Amino acid sequence: MITRRQSLMMAGAGLVAGCATMPPRPEGPSLNALAARSGRRFGSAVGAGRPGTLTASFDNRAYRRLLEWECGVLVHENELKWYALRPDASTFTYEPADRIASFAAERGMGLRGHTLIWHHPQWFPAWTSSHDYGARPAAEVERLVVEHIDAIVDRYGMIDSWDVINEAVDADTGELRVTPFSERMGGPEAVMDLAFRRTRERAPMAQLVYNDYMSWEAGHEAHQNGVLRLLEGFRARGVPVDALGVQSHIGSGNSDNSVGFDTARETNWRRFLDEVVGMGYDLVITEFDVHDKNLPADFAQRDAAVAELGRRYLDLMLSYPQMGDILCWGLSDSHTWLQGRWYREDGLPKRPTPYDAQYRAKPLRQAIADALIAAPPRRSA
Numbered sequence: 430m431i432t433r434r435q436s437l438m439m440a441g442a443g444l445v446a447g448c449a450t451m452p453p454r455p456e457g458p459s460l461n462a463l464a465a466r467s468g469r470r471f472g473s474a475v476g477a478g479r480p481g482t483l484t485a486s487f488d489n490r491a492y493r494r495l496l497e498w499e500c501g502v503l504v505h506e507n508e509l510k511w512y513a514l515r516p517d518a519s520t521f522t523y524e525p526a527d528r529i530a531s532f533a534a535e536r537g538m539g540l541r542g543h544t545l546i547w548h549h550p551q552w553f554p555a556w557t558s559s560h561d562y563g564a565r566p567a568a569e570v571e572r573l574v575v576e577h578i579d580a581i582v583d584r585y586g587m588i589d590s591w592d593v594i595n596e597a598v599d600a601d602t603g604e605l606r607v608t609p610f611s612e613r614m615g616g617p618e619a620v621m622d623l624a625f626r627r628t629r630e631r632a633p634m635a636q637l638v639y640n641d642y643m644s645w646e647a648g649h650e651a652h653q654n655g656v657l658r659l660l661e662g663f664r665a666r667g668v669p670v671d672a673l674g675v676q677s678h679i680g681s682g683n684s685d686n687s688v689g690f691d692t693a694r695e696t697n698w699r700r701f702l703d704e705v706v707g708m709g710y711d712l713v714i715t716e717f718d719v720h721d722k723n724l725p726a727d728f729a730q731r732d733a734a735v736a737e738l739g740r741r742y743l744d745l746m747l748s749y750p751q752m753g754d755i756l757c758w759g760l761s762d763s764h765t766w767l768q769g770r771w772y773r774e775d776g777l778p779k780r781p782t783p784y785d786a787q788y789r790a791k792p793l794r795q796a797i798a799d800a801l802i803a804a805p806p807r808r809s810a
Contacts, residue, residue, distance in 0.1 A: 451494055452789045460783075461501035463798055467747075468807035470539060470754040471797075472502030474716065475532075476764070477525035486764035487529060491788045495760045496532075499783075502539035504715070504756055505529055506766075509581065510547055512554045518573065521580060530585055541756065542588040543715070544640065545578055546624050548597035548617065550608050557609040566613035574610065574620065575627055582631040590754070592640040592674055592715065593628050594621050600642070603655030622668050629669040636753075639663070640674030640715055645698035645742070646682060653701045664708055672711035672753065679742050680720035680735070680781065685771055690723040691738055695745060702749060711751045711808075714743075716758035718781040719793060720767055726775050735780065736792035743800035750808035755797075762786045 464471040475496060478484025484506060486492045496503065507513045508526035515521060533540045547553070562569040582591070597617055599606050605617040614620050625637055639660065643652040656673070663670045681687045706712065719735040719742075746752050759765040761784040768779055778786065783794035 451491055452787065454498055455790045455794065457798070460499045460794070460797055460801065463801035464755060464804075465501065467801070467804040468809070469752075469801075469804070470501040471801070472500040472504065472539070472541070472754065472756040473760045474504050474506040474543075474756065474758045475529055476506035477508055477528050478506070483764055483766065483769050486759070486761075487532070489764065492761055492764060493532070495784060495788060496538075497536060499760065500538060502541060502754055502756065503529065503533045504541040504543050506543075506758075509543060509545075509585075510552065511557075511577070512552060514581070515554060515577070517554075517556050518560055523584065526585070530587065534587060539590075540585065540588045541715070541754075542581075542585060542591040542635075544592040544595035545581065545628060546574070546593065546610075546620065547595045548608055548611075548621065549595070549606055553609055560609075562613055567615060567619075570610045570614045570620070571623060574623055578624060578627045579631060582628060582635075586632075588632070588635065590636040590638060590672075590713065591628055591632065592638050593625050593670075595640045595674075596642065597621060597639075598641055598643070598652060598655040598659060600649070600652040603651040603658070605655070605659065618662065618666070622663075622666060625663070625668045625670055636671045636711070636713075637669055638672045638674040638713055638715070639670055640676065642676040642678055642683070642716075643701075644677070644679060645693045645695060645745075646679070647692040647694050648682070650697070653697075657701070657704055660705060660708055660710060670710070672713050673705050674713045674715040675746070676716040676758075677714045677742065677746075678716060678718055678720060678758070680718075680738060681722035681724070681771075683720070683771065687723055687771075690721070690734065693738075693741070695741075698745070702746075706749060706751045711753055712746065712749055713753045714746060714755040717743075717755060718758050718765060718767065720771075720781050721779055722767075722771055722773055726777055728780065731780050732792045736796040739793050740796040740800055743797065744803065747800055747804040750805060753807060755801075757782060760784055761788055763788070 460471040476484040477487040611617040
């Protein structure tokens, strides 16, 4: 929930209300047009959340204009997650997700699916813990998962890339998380394998992705190793997983005790990626932003550092021919999840996206463009 203090801060920075007028469009090709030169797409998350909140970017006319300017592919921010889509075991709330899907279809944009199962106990809806699983709980979990996948994949047939499983690995231990489903089905692998196999049956041409937030910063080694073990297990069991979704929330770590802005371990990160692609997986950047919590207050200094780190990261990722589409987790500082948590000590709004809260292009936008211009071709699927 956004507190009154946060609302006042965001309103003062122009973070809640939409702008009546748009700044001039950046000169030259769109980011998606630049991505297309090397066989990729550029896109962003968009949310149809409660009006007046950070997750309601779709209601903002200026934000929608940015999507039209820059994007060839969109992804729902929260609308396809179980807690948003399924208030109880028998109800599906499609309307918010339908609005975004229709917008993308009308404009000829692609659509990614996020996510069929968020394998994290914190984000399962409460009813999954109290649900009556009956005398055969494993069979009831299987029924719920199959019902869910069939309904969502069939309804959104335009989706050509699915985050089938999201965040199954505990970042601190590298072990697989236990959920209300995995407790009743004999372990996390059983739930995940079922989800991937069923999704392949319903969407045989779609890219199936395991998505997680292991990153290149120091302190992510256990997470990286756990993801590698999971990917190795998928291959050993013949599970149809096509790609690793690399969320790419880089910069000042996603915690209040972050030790700095740039703690990248690039050599270690390349070893991790080399192992991933060596197993035959493709790569997707699914949720890119550059967290500036630990940077100085001055906007120009912050923007320059964010752009420099973003360019370094994208250059490294795009050096892999297995690297596919690139999606930001928000295009404007007016609607980024990072405004709602891990606050800066000076109380100032964050600037982690390509456009500021007034929808003006920032140095990060140019850094993304430059990385796309320099990118080698994507490997043909």
